[in-house]
Amino acid sequence: MSVSPIHRRLRVARSVPDVDREAVTAAAATLLATLGLDLADENLVETPRRMADALIEMTHGPEFDLTTFANHEEYDELVVVSDIPVQSLCEHHVLPFVGVAHVGYLPGERILGLSKFARMVDFHARRPQTQERLTKAVADHLQEVLAPRGVGVVIQAEHTCMSLRGARTPGTRTTTSTLFGLLRDDPRSRAEFLELTRSRP
Structure with missing residues (x-):
C-alpha cells in the first residue's frame, strides 16, 4: 500500500500578458x-x-500556493466553508457583482487547507465573467486538485448592473450552484449540503 505525501503544494497562477x-x-x-x-x-x-x-x-488575482494534505484520518463527512466574500465583474457591463460563496466537499484521499477555499474563490473572481462561469470554475478547480467524492459550490450575489441601472432592483440576489459527485447524485448528501448553504436571516 502506497503512502501519500503529508502535503502537496501547487502554485496557482494565471498566464496573462503584462499589463501596461x-x-x-x-x-x-x-x-x-x-x-x-x-x-x-x-x-x-x-x-x-x-x-x-x-x-x-x-x-488580476494574486498567485497563491494551494496546499493539500493526506487524509490519514480517512475523514469522510462533509466539509463546508460558508460566507466567503465574492467580488467580481459582470462581463457584459464591467460593473461589480458582490456576495458570498459557500464551498463544500466530501474528502477522498486528500483534504484542503481551509484558507485555500477563500483564496481559490478570490483567484477565480478577479476577472470579468458571468456568475455561472465563476461558480463552475471554483468547482472544477476543486475537483481537479482534490479528486473528492463530491464537490459543491453555491454563490449568492447582487449585480450592480441590475441594481444601479436597467431594472434598478436593489437587493435582488442571484443564486447559482455547481455540484459534482455524491453532492449531485446522492439525494441525502445533496440535501445536507444545500441546507448548510441556505441563507440565514
Missing part, C-alpha cells in the same frame, strides 16, 4: 473625457490613474 498601466490610465482618461468630465478639475486630475488601478486590481 500607463496605457490603461490613458484609456481611462479618454473614456472619462468622452463622457464630458473635466479632467482638469482638481477633484478629477488623478481619477484616470485611480480608475486604472482599480480595474487592474479587480481583473
Whole structure:
C-alpha cells in the first residue's frame, strides 16, 4: 500500500500578458473625457490613474500556493466553508457583482487547507465573467486538485448592473450552484449540503 505525501503544494497562477498601466490610465482618461468630465478639475486630475488601478486590481488575482494534505484520518463527512466574500465583474457591463460563496466537499484521499477555499474563490473572481462561469470554475478547480467524492459550490450575489441601472432592483440576489459527485447524485448528501448553504436571516 502506497503512502501519500503529508502535503502537496501547487502554485496557482494565471498566464496573462503584462499589463501596461500607463496605457490603461490613458484609456481611462479618454473614456472619462468622452463622457464630458473635466479632467482638469482638481477633484478629477488623478481619477484616470485611480480608475486604472482599480480595474487592474479587480481583473488580476494574486498567485497563491494551494496546499493539500493526506487524509490519514480517512475523514469522510462533509466539509463546508460558508460566507466567503465574492467580488467580481459582470462581463457584459464591467460593473461589480458582490456576495458570498459557500464551498463544500466530501474528502477522498486528500483534504484542503481551509484558507485555500477563500483564496481559490478570490483567484477565480478577479476577472470579468458571468456568475455561472465563476461558480463552475471554483468547482472544477476543486475537483481537479482534490479528486473528492463530491464537490459543491453555491454563490449568492447582487449585480450592480441590475441594481444601479436597467431594472434598478436593489437587493435582488442571484443564486447559482455547481455540484459534482455524491453532492449531485446522492439525494441525502445533496440535501445536507444545500441546507448548510441556505441563507440565514
